[in-house]
Amino acid sequence: MTASAWMTRSPHGMSPSRTVNPPPPEVLFKTGSKAFELTQVLRRSSHGEQQLIALRRQPGQEPVPVFLQALSLTGRTVSRLRDPRARMQEMVTLARILQHPRIARLNGCHEAAGVLYLEWEHVPGYTLDDVSLLPLVYVHAYSEAFLLHVGLQLASLLAFLHGQADERGLPLGFVHRDLHPQGIRFGPDGQLALTHLGDAFSRLPGRVPSSITRPHGQAFYGAPEVLFGEAADARSDLFSLGLILLELATSLHLYSLPRVLMGDLDARLTDEDGQRVLQGMMVAEQAGRFTSEYIHIVTHAAAYRPEDIESLMFRLSPALRAILHRLLKRDRAERYATAEEVEADLRARATELGGQYGGAEAAEEFQKALAGTAPLMNAFQTDVGAFPRGSVLYLPTPAF
Template identity: 45%
Template sequence: MAVMNEPGSEGEVLLREGGVTYTCVKDLGLDAQGGHLLLARRTSGGTDELRLLTHLSFPEDVAPSPEQIRARRRLEESVRLATFLRHPAIARVYGLHAVPGALYVEQEYVRGLSLDDLVTVALSRGRAFPEPFLVHVGLQVAEALAAAHACRDERGTPLGLLHRHLHPCLIHVEPGGAVKVLDFGLAGARLPGAVDAPAPPRGALFFCAPEALFLEGVDARADLFSLGAVLLELATGRNLYSRPDVLESRLRRRLKKQERARIAKGLTAAAAAGLSTATYPQVALQAATFQPGDVERLAAELSPPLRGVLARLLRRDPEARHATAEALAADLRALREEQGPYTNADAAEAVRRALSGAGRRLVDSELGSELRDALAPDEVSTGR
C-alpha cells in the first residue's frame, strides 16, 4: 500500500490497496466534523468510479490520548455498522482504509444538489418547490430512515442505527430525481478526541431535536424531528430555531425552571465539545420554548395535510411525534395518493425549472457554477 502523507492534489495517488488505486480528483476541503473530504477516482481492473474519501489524521509520532483511542474505536465500529446499510436512498459506506498516520473512510459519491442548495435556489427565485416535490423528498428520506432504524447485522441482531445529525447538506437530489441521505452512522464518530456522546456538528444545530440538542438520550424519533425541520425549511425557507420575528425577551419569559437548567447543562456540554457558545444559546433557547402555534405560523401557507404532518413531526415531546419512520412514511404515501403520481423524473424536472427560474445573480455566482456542474453528465466511466 502506498499513501500520501497529506491529502493530495489533483492527479496524485492517495493510496493503493491490492489491485485498487485511489487517485485524487478534487480537494473538497473540510467537512463539518473536521475531516478532510476528497473526491477520488477508484480504479480497479480497467473500471473507474468516483468515490468520496474522508481523510482523518492520527499522528503516529504522538502517543494518542484515551479520548483519541476511544474516538478511533468508535469510528471503526460506526463504519463497520454502516456497511450493513443497503437502501437505494442511503449513500453507501464501503469501508475504512487504515494507513500510517491516517484513516480514510470510503463512501459513495453522490451527484446532484443538496437540499441546502435547493433552499438557496427557491429563495433566489422567490418561489417554493411544489408540494408534491416536498412529499417526494420526505417520503424517500422517511423510507431510508425506516430501513436504517430496522437494520440488523448478519446474525439478525438489531443495530440501533440512527443518523443523529440529519440536515439539508446531507440530503441530495440526484440529477435523475432520486433522493440520497449521506453520512448515515458517521456524523457523530469522526473527530479524534470526540467524546462518547458526540455533540451535533455546528451546521446541524438548527435541525436537531431538542433532546439531541441538549445531549440527552435519543431514539429514532429524533431523526424524524430533524427531517421535519429540514422539510419545513425546504417548503418555506424558514427555520424553526431561527425566528427573527420572535423577541428573545419574550422567549425567556416562556422558560420554566426546568428548561433553564436544561439549557445551562446543554451549554456546558456544548462548550466542552467545542461548539460555538455564541450560536448554541440562541438555538437552545428556541428549542426549549417553541410551541405548536409557532410551527403552525411558519407553515401557514402549506396545505392542511402537509401542515399536519410537519406539526406532528415538530413537537418538543418525542411521545407526540410519529412513533416510527415507517408510520411517517405511511402518512406521506397517503398524501402522495391524494396528490397524484409523482416520479423521480417529475422531481428532476422541478429542479431544472427552479434553476432556470433562479435570479441572474445566483446563476452567475460561484454557487450557480457549482449547481450546473452538479447536474452535468458524469464523465467518469464505470464500465470500461
C-alpha cells in the first residue's frame, strides 16, 4: 500500500482508497420515510452488538451520517444475556440523563426484522485509534502537552459520567465499561468526544441485571478485574484511560509486551494469579468470548509488573510516568479513586509545562503529524530499523 493510498480518507476515518466500482448501497432498514444505508461496519461487541456507520436518508433532505448500535433479538446471544429490550431501554434512559456537548446525542431507537437499533449522532473527526496510528510512522510525534490535553479531556468526561445522579439525587454509579480508542473521536477543533455510552452499568431504578457474569467491553482495553470476571467500578474506567494514554504516548500496549513469550508470563504467575486467569477464562467461555487472543490478554493482565510499564515509558517525563503508573495498578485500591484526581494531576503537570495549550493547539499538532506521515509511510513499511536505538521495538535493518 502506497503512502498516498494510505492517506486517502473516507468520510469516516483513515481508510485506503481503491479504484473499484462501489456496490449498490445496502439498506439496513426503513422506518416511516427514513431509510438507513450501511456505509461502514465498525466492530462487534462482547454481547453480540454490532456497531455500524449508516446514512439516514429522507425525501427532500440531505443524507445524514449516523452511528448505529444493532442488537439481534433472536439467536444464541439473546438466550445467554439479559433481555435486549431492557438493556436498550436502560440506554435510552441513561442518554436522556447524560446530556453533554462532548457525548453523542441519542437520536432514537428502532426495531426492524428482529434487530434493535440505537441511532446516535455521528461525531465528526478521526477516531482516537486513527490518531494513535501516526506515531507508528512519525515516531513519537506527539508532545507531552498533546498527551496531557487528551488525558484531561477524557478524565473530564469520565468525571462527568461517574458523578451523575438520578432525579432523586441518588448516585447512578455509572461505569462506561467500554472505553477504547475506536469509541472516541478527535474533532477538527482538537476536542474529544464519546461516540456512545459504551457497555454501560448503572444503578437506575428497575434495572434488570445480566443473567450471567461476563467480561465487558473490548478486552484489549479492559481492566484486570474486568478480564477476570469481577465487578467493574469507576476505577476500571480509569485503568482503560491509562491504557489509551500509554498507547498514544508510546505506540505500545501493556497487554502486548514486546519480546515477552507466553511461557515467560506463565512463569510469573502465582497460584492466586493462576486462579484469577482461570476464572477469567471460564467467565469468557460462559459468555461465548473464549479465544486464544483472550487467553493472551488475560494472562498479560495477571502477569505484568511495574517494571514492564516502566520499560514502555522510558521516553516520557517522570511526572507523566508517575500518573500512568498509578492509573495502571493491577490492584484497583492502589489506583486513583476518582477521575477528578486524575484530572488534577494532569492539569498540574500541564501548568508545569507552561504556556497555553488547548484544542486549537492539539488540532494543529495533529495536522502537522498527519502531513509529516505521508512521505515516511513507504520507508516505514520497508525499513524495520525505523525505530531508533533504545526503543523497545528497535531491530537492526537486515542486510539483503
